[in-house]
Amino acid sequence: MSVIRPLTQNWTFTQVGGGKGTKKDEWLSVSQFPTTVHVELLKLKKIPDPFLGLNEWEVQWVGEGDWAFKNTFVASGAELATSNADLVFDGLDTFATVQLNGHKILQTENQFVSYRAPVKQYLQAGSNELLISFSSAFLKGRELEKQNGKLHLWNGDSSRLHVRKAQYNYGWDWGPVLMTIGPWKPVKLHTYNTHLTDVDVRSKVSESLDVSLSVDLSLSEKTAGSASVVLKNSQGATIVSESDLKTDSGSARTEFFFSPGVLDLWYPVGYGKQPLYTVEVQVKDKQGNVLDTKIERVSFRRVRVVQEPLVDQPGLTFLFEVNNIRVFCGGSNWIPADSFLTTLTADRYRAWLQLLVDGNQNMVRVWGGGIYEADAFYDTCDGIFLVWQDFMFGCGQYPAYDSFLKLVEVEAEQNVKRLRHHPSVVIFAGNNEDYQLAESIKIVDYSDETSDFRKTEFPARYIYERTLPSIVNKFCDIFYHRSSPYSAPGVVTTDKTLGDLHQWNVWHGSQEPWHNWDILAGRFVSEFGMEGYPNIRTVDYWLAGDKLERYPQSRVNNNHNKADGFERRLELYLVENFKHAFDMDSYVYYTQIMQAETLASAYRLWRRNWRGRGREHTAGALVWQINDCWPTTSWAIVDYFLRPKPGYFTIARELRPYTVGMTRKEKKTFANEFSAADFKIETILEIWGTNNSLSEKSATLEVTSFDLHSSWTDKWSKAVKLGPNASTELFSDNLPGQPVRTKQSEVPGVIIVSARLLDADGTVLGRYSNWPEPFKFITFPTVKELGLKISVSSDGESVQLSTQKPIKGIIMDVDGEDVKWSDQAIDLVPGDPQVVKAIGLKGREVKVRFLGDGSA
Numbered sequence: 001m002s003v004i005r006p007l008t009q010n011w012t013f014t015q016v017g018g019g020k021g022t023k024k025d026e027w028l029s030v031s032q033f034p035t036t037v038h039v040e041l042l043k044l045k046k047i048p049d050p051f052l053g054l055n056e057w058e059v060q061w062v063g064e065g066d067w068a069f070k071n072t073f074v075a076s077g078a079e080l081a082t083s084n085a086d087l088v089f090d091g092l093d094t095f096a097t098v099q100l101n102g103h104k105i106l107q108t109e110n111q112f113v114s115y116r117a118p119v120k121q122y123l124q125a126g127s128n129e130l131l132i133s134f135s136s137a138f139l140k141g142r143e144l145e146k147q148n149g150k151l152h153l154w155n156g157d158s159s160r161l162h163v164r165k166a167q168y169n170y171g172w173d174w175g176p177v178l179m180t181i182g183p184w185k186p187v188k189l190h191t192y193n194t195h196l197t198d199v200d201v202r203s204k205v206s207e208s209l210d211v212s213l214s215v216d217l218s219l220s221e222k223t224a225g226s227a228s229v230v231l232k233n234s235q236g237a238t239i240v241s242e243s244d245l246k247t248d249s250g251s252a253r254t255e256f257f258f259s260p261g262v263l264d265l266w267y268p269v270g271y272g273k274q275p276l277y278t279v280e281v282q283v284k285d286k287q288g289n290v291l292d293t294k295i296e297r298v299s300f301r302r303v304r305v306v307q308e309p310l311v312d313q314p315g316l317t318f319l320f321e322v323n324n325i326r327v328f329c330g331g332s333n334w335i336p337a338d339s340f341l342t343t344l345t346a347d348r349y350r351a352w353l354q355l356l357v358d359g360n361q362n363m364v365r366v367w368g369g370g371i372y373e374a375d376a377f378y379d380t381c382d383g384i385f386l387v388w389q390d391f392m393f394g395c396g397q398y399p400a401y402d403s404f405l406k407l408v409e410v411e412a413e414q415n416v417k418r419l420r421h422h423p424s425v426v427i428f429a430g431n432n433e434d435y436q437l438a439e440s441i442k443i444v445d446y447s448d449e450t451s452d453f454r455k456t457e458f459p460a461r462y463i464y465e466r467t468l469p470s471i472v473n474k475f476c477d478i479f480y481h482r483s484s485p486y487s488a489p490g491v492v493t494t495d496k497t498l499g500d501l502h503q504w505n506v507w508h509g510s511q512e513p514w515h516n517w518d519i520l521a522g523r524f525v526s527e528f529g530m531e532g533y534p535n536i537r538t539v540d541y542w543l544a545g546d547k548l549e550r551y552p553q554s555r556v557n558n559n560h561n562k563a564d565g566f567e568r569r570l571e572l573y574l575v576e577n578f579k580h581a582f583d584m585d586s587y588v589y590y591t592q593i594m595q596a597e598t599l600a601s602a603y604r605l606w607r608r609n610w611r612g613r614g615r616e617h618t619a620g621a622l623v624w625q626i627n628d629c630w631p632t633t634s635w636a637i638v639d640y641f642l643r644p645k646p647g648y649f650t651i652a653r654e655l656r657p658y659t660v661g662m663t664r665k666e667k668k669t670f671a672n673e674f675s676a677a678d679f680k681i682e683t684i685l686e687i688w689g690t691n692n693s694l695s696e697k698s699a700t701l702e703v704t705s706f707d708l709h710s711s712w713t714d715k716w717s718k719a720v721k722l723g724p725n726a727s728t729e730l731f732s733d734n735l736p737g738q739p740v741r742t743k744q745s746e747v748p749g750v751i752i753v754s755a756r757l758l759d760a761d762g763t764v765l766g767r768y769s770n771w772p773e774p775f776k777f778i779t780f781p782t783v784k785e786l787g788l789k790i791s792v793s794s795d796g797e798s799v800q801l802s803t804q805k806p807i808k809g810i811i812m813d814v815d816g817e818d819v820k821w822s823d824q825a826i827d828l829v830p831g832d833p834q835v836v837k838a839i840g841l842k843g844r845e846v847k848v849r850f851l852g853d854g855s856a
Helices: 037-043 077-081 137-148 158-162 346-358 375-382 402-419 434-440 461-475 514-520 536-543 555-559 566-577 584-608 646-654
Strands: 003-006 011-015 067-075 084-089 095-100 103-109 115-118 126-135 170-172 175-177 187-192 196-205 211-219 225-232 238-246 251-258 277-285 290-298 303-306 319-322 325-327 329-334 363-366 386-390 425-429 479-481 525-527 620-623 658-670 679-691 697-707 713-722 726-734 751-758 764-770 789-792 798-802 807-813 826-828 834-839 847-849
Touching (some): 077 187, 084 103, 103 115, 126 137, 137 158, 196 277, 211 277, 303 479, 319 425, 363 620, 461 479, 514 584, 536 555, 536 584, 566 584, 584 620, 584 646, 584 679, 584 807, 658 697, 658 751, 658 764, 679 697, 679 713, 679 751, 697 726, 713 726, 826 834
Parallel strands (some): 363 386, 386 425, 525 620
Antiparallel strands (some): 003 187, 011 067, 067 126, 084 115, 084 187, 095 103, 095 126, 170 175, 196 211, 211 251, 225 238, 225 277, 277 290, 303 319, 319 325, 679 726, 697 713, 697 751, 789 798, 798 834, 807 826
């Protein structure tokens, strides 16, 4: 029988040779296993918390030291009696030498792979000593760089390009420099006579939705016995089985076919259910003794990445189709959720991913500078939505010398095999922004598609165009994309008509106004973003009580924002759009509102571009980013402590099944071509609706206009039909209440337009208020004139907001313990009260901030 025993007890660690961490030959017990050095030193109070103040720089010595972990375990008689005994290391970070009872059994140099070492000859009765000695990955990387040459990169130390380790550990423009080291995944003793080395479950769903299923299994050795394969549904009922597969050759294969409707198909959230099945494989010897068993969880779906001509624009689509349904992908980019990965639990992963679901998102992209995520991450996604998976290369001119390529090949094969059965994983991308970097330093020749590339200035093209696609195609049926972003062979990555696009000309690049998202759109925008401060409680956490540092430009606050030039960029977008104050609480508010407005605008305008079959001008938008790895100011829409920023809620509103959107744009017309003084300026209001469902939706469009400084209003409504799985144009005409202007000096009125989509029973399907921008030009009414009313429900767990005049950007808070709000960054108009759930409010007084509240 194959038996796997995790080695979780009796672990100790030491700093090799002694130092700040431990005395020489002093071994300290670990608090948990798996673990890494920073985690243990922090729990032992031997280092300050690197997430507080400037402490990040007080712990750099940890990553530059050598460390060792030791374990003692007793092998049982049954374990000693088997034919084979292996020690399995699911993940060692990163350069390690492993000894068992004084015998060297393993040398490691890749954090992303598991290692298996045969130890039968060294395993002994009684106590066994396992010693794992780790060398500094930072210093090892510097040695490799010296041997193989310095390469170009964005973010971190250039030596990282030679090291197969989580690249964000070296510091990024949102994360600290914390070079982790240690056994970060389980260590196990595996004893067996014969075991399953691979179970490859493949399914193909045809266009007519019938299902072909194949199961290939491989054994550690030829075995005179048999294998059985059983497919069960989520209730444990057997769907089909095969019980007598011969294993004499060391492998076996079986195939099944199912007509449409026999198996329930898997859909992303919002389009159907996510039924999960299991494939159970069992191997027996001739006598019927069970040698090994493996259970693989699977689902069945037809996924295509569709790249085909559009009917009304140049280029090709880049969209995901699931079971013949084209899906607009609204989602987020995911970075590692902690600088110290061993502190992440399955519950914390589920809490993060639940936020995505609650935010109406249906795709998450695992970014290429972190890790191939934990099984708990993908298992949770399988019950929810789509995963875009990068290989772990990010923002660099990676090498392709022989020893590096060997590491990459093993890494790619292992992780493709590990992830291929997950129905959520629908695309592998070769890297993050490496082609973009190559373009920026002019080292890529797109006219060359046939070279070996290893001897060029862009050697990693060999990895992305030869190694990775070959491995992906061999070991799975998942679509491979050379990079993110990537347009097409021979085309630069900034092309907006092909492939996916990282649109950083808001914030980075040309620093466009966020109002230009419509003209900045691509076929699939896989990165874009805007920074915003986190919850004030998170800011106060990293300030750690230092009141002298509690202002936006303080040294500590600067250290908790890693983006180059963030001061200039934050202020550029703030000063262009808002009258804002500089006290800490106000600065948090204004950057949050700025982020919320920026991101909502992108999703709103890009969903409009999803116009129906053949006109999918934009098929996806993935915000950078959902999460943080430490308490910081970044582009994240939820902070390290899982506190959503207001932008999280504005995105959630724009990704509801039904939405309504508006733009107002000035149209200047000259009387004749010879006069610059004779003209008219019209303000054009356009309204559209979106419908994610697969059926046409009848609704009422209700439009109310308000003059902020008078009692004038205008209201009208009409019946509309929203096309299925598309946006629908609903209105285009002059802005109500806004006269045609014939002089540039004429100041337009402050007209706010509220649009709602109403269901037959009066339920609000979607709402949006359009305000004149920039907001800095608006003279807001006094707080007293607004007539804002805040009513807390009798159970103390919800709030109703109403007003007598339009209000922009309401953010609610309370003193003391935080509340879980169902909405924030709310635009409120008369006659349309809004109710917000407030879990944990407990009847406390609600405080609000909004534009024009007197703080600026």
